[in-house]
Amino acid sequence: xxxxxxxxxxxxxxxxxxxxxxxxxxxxxxxxxxxxxxxxxxxxxxxxxxxxxxxxxxxxxxxxxxxxxxxxxxxxxxxxxxxxxxxxxxxxxxxxxxxxxxxxxxxxxxxxxxxxxxxxxxxxxxxxxxxxxxxxxxxxxxxxxxxxxxxxxxxxxxxxxxxxxxxxxxxxxxxxxxxxxxxxxxxxxxxxxxxxxxxxxxxxxxxxxxxxxxxxxxxxxxxxxxxxxxxxxxxxxxxxxxxxxxxxxxxxx
Amino acid sequence: xxxxxxxxxxxxxxxxxxxxxxxxxxxxxxxxxxxxxxxxxxxxxxxxxxxxxxxxxxxxxxxxxxxxxxxxxxxxxxxxxxxxxxxxxxxxxxxxxxxxxxxxxxxxxxxxxxxxxxxxxxxxxxxxxxxxxxxxxxxxxxxxxxxxxxxxxxxxxxxxxxxxxxxxxxxxxxxxxxxxxxxxxxxxxxxxxxxxxxxxxxxxxxxxxxxxxxxxxxxxxxxxxxxxxxxxxxxxxxxxxxxxxxxxxxxxx
DNA sequence: CAGTGGTCTAGACCACCCC
DNA sequence: GGGTGGTCTAGACCACTGA
Numbered sequence: 001x002x003x004x005x006x007x008x009x010x011x012x013x014x015x016x017x018x019x020x021x022x023x024x025x026x027x028x029x030x031x032x033x034x035x036x037x038x039x040x041x042x043x044x045x046x047x048x049x050x051x052x053x054x055x056x057x058x059x060x061x062x063x064x065x066x067x068x069x070x071x072x073x074x075x076x077x078x079x080x081x082x083x084x085x086x087x088x089x090x091x092x093x094x095x096x097x098x099x100x101x102x103x104x105x106x107x108x109x110x111x112x113x114x115x116x117x118x119x120x121x122x123x124x125x126x127x128x129x130x131x132x133x134x135x136x137x138x139x140x141x142x143x144x145x146x147x148x149x150x151x152x153x154x155x156x157x158x159x160x161x162x163x164x165x166x167x168x169x170x171x172x173x174x175x176x177x178x179x180x181x182x183x184x185x186x187x188x189x190x191x192x193x194x195x196x197x198x199x200x201x202x203x204x205x206x207x208x209x210x211x212x213x214x215x216x217x218x219x220x221x222x223x224x225x226x227x228x229x230x231x232x233x234x235x236x237x238x239x240x241x242x243x244x245x246x247x248x249x250x251x252x253x
Numbered sequence: 254x255x256x257x258x259x260x261x262x263x264x265x266x267x268x269x270x271x272x273x274x275x276x277x278x279x280x281x282x283x284x285x286x287x288x289x290x291x292x293x294x295x296x297x298x299x300x301x302x303x304x305x306x307x308x309x310x311x312x313x314x315x316x317x318x319x320x321x322x323x324x325x326x327x328x329x330x331x332x333x334x335x336x337x338x339x340x341x342x343x344x345x346x347x348x349x350x351x352x353x354x355x356x357x358x359x360x361x362x363x364x365x366x367x368x369x370x371x372x373x374x375x376x377x378x379x380x381x382x383x384x385x386x387x388x389x390x391x392x393x394x395x396x397x398x399x400x401x402x403x404x405x406x407x408x409x410x411x412x413x414x415x416x417x418x419x420x421x422x423x424x425x426x427x428x429x430x431x432x433x434x435x436x437x438x439x440x441x442x443x444x445x446x447x448x449x450x451x452x453x454x455x456x457x458x459x460x461x462x463x464x465x466x467x468x469x470x471x472x473x474x475x476x477x478x479x480x481x482x483x484x485x486x487x488x489x490x491x492x493x494x495x496x497x498x499x500x501x502x503x504x505x506x
Numbered sequence: 507c508a509g510t511g512g513t514c515t516a517g518a519c520c521a522c523c524c525c
Numbered sequence: 526g527g528g529t530g531g532t533c534t535a536g537a538c539c540a541c542t543g544a
Contacts, residue, residue, distance in 0.1 A: 081477070091502055096502075193499065195470065195497060197468040217448065226333065244447050249444045
């Protein structure tokens with residue numbers, strides 16, 4: 001579930017503030033701090049962990065940005081209601097991945113190069129050629145999403161070197177999204193999303209066990225790395241009877 | 254466009270880090286830092302503004318979390334591609350509001366109380382009674398969104414005291430969302446969203462100039478304050494030919 | 507090697523809240 | 526008035542980058 005929270009990116013020594021925020025996360029989800037019961041103060045944690053107050057503040061920063069707690073000057077730090085009990089999908093790519101890991105990948109068309117000027121343009125490519133793959137995601141033996149994945153040819157060629165990506169058919173617990181960093185050497189930093197509704201065409205209806213004309217949820221995602229380089233464009237069609245997109249929106253950036 | 258960025262919540266003295274981050278935002282959007290040209294280092298800004306390095310770091314924190322820049326240890330700080338030229342909708346409630354301010358509100362049903370056990374439950378109310386209003390959003394004289402707004406009775410009664418909310422018909426540049434904090438005394442901290450696609454029923458089709466059975470985008474938003482108290486539930490139906498929901502997703506929380 | 511950002515310390519002053 | 530979180534300082538050490 002949790003990926004690499006104690007800010008110690010797999011291998012590095014854990015940071016002091018990561019240790020503190022992780023301890024507080026555990027206590028929060030264990031229900032140690034009911035409503036109106038403040039968390040320990042900065043001073044208390046500072047003494048308890050033998051660190052400076054600034055380090056404790058750094059730990060609280062993370063908890064606030066995750067929406068787990070809120071802080072009131074003069075009063076204290078409090079757990080956000082429901083944060084202990086319910087799932088908090090904040091709409092990050094990590095969330096997408098952890099959901100996808102419970103599903104299976106059904107490759108309909110392995111990676112191949114095609115000439116698609118419009119797609120190439122959206123990927124910021126000079127040439128018309130893009131690498132494309134078509135696949136479905138399966139949950140409980142039922143397909144709920146049809147995806148066309150488009151990639152820069154450079155990335156596409158490396159994807160094609162992966163045996164599973166050349167093999168049509170079912171690949172349990174596999175996600176293309178986590179292959180991108182592996183083959184490109186670039187970590188995904190975010191994605192621009194465009195969400196709309198359309199009517200299912202023949203292809204979509206067939207792939208998702210629906211009928212032509214049924215409403216489907218369409219989500220386009222344009223992935224980029226931290227420098228803004230475009231890594232992939234995925235066009236997803238969801239069967240709304242089997243999937244709803246849920247996430248949490250914050251008040252401001 | 255920008256709301257209250259220089260962390261000086263309307264009236265308070267501007268903070269040092271807010272001044273610095275705001276200056277950098279202006280320079281970034283003016284294109285002062287092309288790709289591969291690093292922003293000033295922490296040391297440079299620290300000397301230039303006569304502040305400590307930690308204060309400069311605090312300024313950079315905001316820019317990073319907004320996705321405007323990324324930082325590489327040992328190399329420097331760089332502008333994210335496209336961040337100067339394109340709109341960055343990060344999917345916050347502030348973004349929702351600034352978009353809605355360019356549209357008009359058409360009230361179909363003023364606030365009134367109804368018994369809706371399911372809605373009341375979603376709002377976490379003990380009683381069955383909720384306050385409800387129905388309205389459309391209009392852009393370029395064309396309705397693109399039909400909304401059922403549901404509120405706790407306490408908030409609904411105060412909403413009903415506002416003259417515009419009692420008057421059916423067109424109210425230019427008005428948003429219900431910004432009334433909520435005014436009448437409830439509670440700032441909206443976030444919302445849980447559920448997005449799906451449905452077929453238009455008679456009501457939705459009539460309100461959005463569509464036909465029965467047309468695909469529509471449905472977005473449910475459950476708003477809460479920082480303490481997790483539920484403030485409103487809005488059920489929105491969008492005409493997909495006139496609206497697509499766009500926002501940016503980050504890699505992790 | 508000098509320079510970068512990442513972490514951390516041990517102080518300080520302030521506005522605000524609650525008693 | 527004592528305690529809270531918000532801001533800020535002036536140092537320090539580290540891992541990592543690039544020339």
